Every structure is written in structure tokens, then in C-alpha cells.
Amino acid sequence: MIGLSHFLTLSAILFGCGAATILTKRNAIGILMGVELILNAANVNLVAFNRFSWAGASVVEGAAPAVDGLMFAMFIIVLAAAEAAIALAIFLNFYNHFATIDIERARMLSG
Amino acid sequence: MSYKITLPDHPEIPPDSPRDFLTSLLYANIDGPEPTRCIELPPSRMDSARRRSGPPSRSANPGGAVGIGESSPITQALDRGRPRAPLDVHERHFRADGQVDRVVLRRYLAPFILWPFSQGWVRVLLAQQSPTLEPVAPWLFYLFAGVAVLGALGVVFSQQIVRMAVFLLFTLGGVAFLYFFLEAEFLAAIQLIVYVGGTLILIIFGVMLTSKNPFVRLTVPVGQRLLGWGIGLALTLMMLFIGVLELAGGAPGALPTEGGGEHYGIADLGRNLLGKYALPLELAGVLLLVVMIGAAYIAKGRQADLAEGEGHS
Numbered sequence: 001m002i003g004l005s006h007f008l009t010l011s012a013i014l015f016g017c018g019a020a021t022i023l024t025k026r027n028a029i030g031i032l033m034g035v036e037l038i039l040n041a042a043n044v045n046l047v048a049f050n051r052f053s054w055a056g057a058s059v060v061e062g063a064a065p066a067v068d069g070l071m072f073a074m075f076i077i078v079l080a081a082a083e084a085a086i087a088l089a090i091f092l093n094f095y096n097h098f099a100t101i102d103i104e105r106a107r108m109l110s111g
Numbered sequence: 112m113s114y115k116i117t118l119p120d121h122p123e124i125p126p127d128s129p130r131d132f133l134t135s136l137l138y139a140n141i142d143g144p145e146p147t148r149c150i151e152l153p154p155s156r157m158d159s160a161r162r163r164s165g166p167p168s169r170s171a172n173p174g175g176a177v178g179i180g181e182s183s184p185i186t187q188a189l190d191r192g193r194p195r196a197p198l199d200v201h202e203r204h205f206r207a208d209g210q211v212d213r214v215v216l217r218r219y220l221a222p223f224i225l226w227p228f229s230q231g232w233v234r235v236l237l238a239q240q241s242p243t244l245e246p247v248a249p250w251l252f253y254l255f256a257g258v259a260v261l262g263a264l265g266v267v268f269s270q271q272i273v274r275m276a277v278f279l280l281f282t283l284g285g286v287a288f289l290y291f292f293l294e295a296e297f298l299a300a301i302q303l304i305v306y307v308g309g310t311l312i313l314i315i316f317g318v319m320l321t322s323k324n325p326f327v328r329l330t331v332p333v334g335q336r337l338l339g340w341g342i343g344l345a346l347t348l349m350m351l352f353i354g355v356l357e358l359a360g361g362a363p364g365a366l367p368t369e370g371g372g373e374h375y376g377i378a379d380l381g382r383n384l385l386g387k388y389a390l391p392l393e394l395a396g397v398l399l400l401v402v403m404i405g406a407a408y409i410a411k412g413r414q415a416d417l418a419e420g421e422g423h424s
Contacts, residue, residue, distance in 0.1 A: 002249050007289070007293070008350075008354060010256045010259065012347050012351050012354065013260050014282070015346065015347065015350060016343040016344060016348075017260075017264060017266060018263070018343075019343045020267045020340050020342065020343025021267050021343075023343065024331055024335070024336045024339035024340065025331075026329035026330065026331050027329045028321075029272055029318055029321065030272055032314060033266055033275055033279050034266070036279065036306075036310065036314075037263055037266060037279070040282065040283065040306075043286070043298075043302075044289065047295045047298060048293055050293075050295075051293040066375075067379050067380055067383050070297070070375075070380060071380075071384070071387075071388050074298065074301060075388075075391055077298075077302065078305075078395045079395075081305055081306075081310050085402050085403070085406045086402055086406050086409070088313055088316075088317040088406070088410075089405070089406035089407070089408075089410035091317060092317070092320060092409075093409055093410060093412050096412050101321040101329070102329050
């Protein structure tokens, strides 16, 4: 039986992979991919909790179903898209300045 | 404005051809010329079609599975008074001038197109009307979770940025399918459209724009790499033990495996977006506008810097 713990485990693995990606990549876009992985892990958690949080609780008659987790996940997707756009714009600017995408070279971003 | 529905009187069309409401709308004229109701076939194909043994056997029950071909009272009233003659099965569906009635396509092709959606496992896969996760086979979860986890591991251990993007595609796709299991079909669609279709494409464009060689390797020393992997593994284990097992009270199965309550619909999402989450929705819109302008401005860079960079190079 697939339950909440399965999804939480998957989310934990995705989060760990995202953190390891952030820590071990020198390519700035690779780090961005790690951030996307972590955001996806958070999304899986939110949707899974939204799905399973009805269990046991007596649902009020006539009340609208709870979709708060889905709302959070949708806003996270929107924010991830915005964050990716801004990050890539910054990386493009960085590449124009330094002719590389290596973050080891990003020690003097201010000038 | 009044729409006058006129059914052109084609003697070639069999008078007993069923017309549902959509078909009658298709044939409706809005005070204009008659619409073409036939699809051309080249004469050679027409001959072969004539020599065919007959239409598919599903035609015997045109209105059974998908509800196509049922005549409404309106069309029955319109059909009333027309001569009804028993026609040969070929004459019924192929006109004398080598054209196939569109009704034939609708009656014979639509069942084949719609057949997969009438199957139970597809409906379970699409998570329609499934109050619990019970109909979903566990191996489906393990399949897509395995795809997602392997993709994430590929992102971690791959050293080429393009391969990382492809592995990230697998992860995002697998997570989108898992949203189906969580009865979040809309979110699965959003995940596929925005993440896979938008963000990932953006990332790939970023890869292409920021490297002369897309397969360039930017590696970190082995020690730092092992340290990073170790930290990631430690975070995973910490979340597993502290999060999952503590939440489960140390006993496997204490976490719910089944949700109650009624299934929400898209309408509930819309009501929440425009009611409870109206302010965040507006803020997200403003944020997207700001991001669009800001990203364009930042990516363009200052003109002086660009000129200076060109002068250096």
C-alpha cells in the first residue's frame, strides 16, 4: 500500500540529491538545477500532505475540500520559474563579463 | 441575431444517417453557403475502399460506447418526412462521386480514437474519480519514483551540464506522474507545462548561451565532491529518520496510507485562487511582471560594459 511515508521518502531523496548537486557543481546552471530539485522535493511533500491529511479527520459536511497544499505547490512552481529566469539572466551577465560560467570566478561580482 | 439551422438536402446522404446535436451544428448554416460535408478521397483509394469487405464491426453499435450517432429529438424532427430507403452498406457510406461522408469518419474513427480512454487502467492512471490510492498498483508508484530518483542521482553524479539537464527532465517527468497518484492532476499538468516545458527549456537555453562547448567539464576536486555527496546523503538520512520515522512514531504504517474526504475538482482550485489566495495570486502576477522586465534588463547588461567587453575581445 502506497502511503504518505513513500512520498516523504522520495521527497527526502530528491532533497538530498538537490543539496548534493548544489554543493558539488561548479557550473552555475548546475547549481540552479539543484535548486529546482529541492523545490520539487518540497512540492512533492506539500502535495502528499495535502492528499493524506484528510485521513482520520472527519470531513465537515458541505465544506469545500482542502487544497491548500496544492495552492502552495502551484505558487512554488511559479516562483521557481521566476527564480530560474532571474538566475539565468544573472548568469548571462556574468558570462558576458568573465567569459565563463564557473562560479569559482565569481569572487569579485561587485566590481 | 438569429441562427437559422438549415440541413442541406443531399440525396447522396442516406436519410437514416444518425445526427447527434454536434453533427447538426456542424451542418448548420448561418445564412451562408452550404458547408462541405464530405472529405475528398482520390479515386484510386475510393475504388479500394469500395472493394473493401465492409466497415469495421464496431459500426454495428455506433452509439454504444462513445455515444456518437444518437439522434436527438431535434434531428429526429428534422429527419421526419424524408424518404427512408434501405440502402446497401457501401452505398450508405460512400457517395457515388467518390467522396466519403463525414459521418463515416465520425462513426468509425471516433471509437478507435476514444477507445483507450474507456479502459479502466487509463482512467485509474489519470486518477479520475479515485477516492483512494488503492486502485493504483504499487509497482506504478515504484516505477515513476524510480525514474525520478534515478534522474536525481544522474543530476548529482553527471559532470556534463547537458546530461544533467536530461536527467532533470526525467526527474521532473517522474514527479509529474507521481502527482497523478496524489490526485493532483492539475498540478501534474502544470508541472509538465511550466517545469518541463518552460523552466527546463530556459535552463537548456542558458546552457547553450553560456558555454562555447556545451560539454565542457567544470569539475571540483574529489575531496570536495565526496564531502558534498556525504552532506547530501546525511541530509537525506536525517530527513528519513527524523522526519519519516519520527512522524510515524517508529512504527511503519503509522503514517496514513489512505485519505478520506471528497475529491476536489478544478473548480475548488479556482475558488481558492480567487478567494482565499487572491492576494498571493495578484502578487505572483506582479512578481512575474517584475521578473520579466528585470530579467531582460539584467541579461542585456549595461551598454558600457558590453562595449568594453567587445573592445577587450
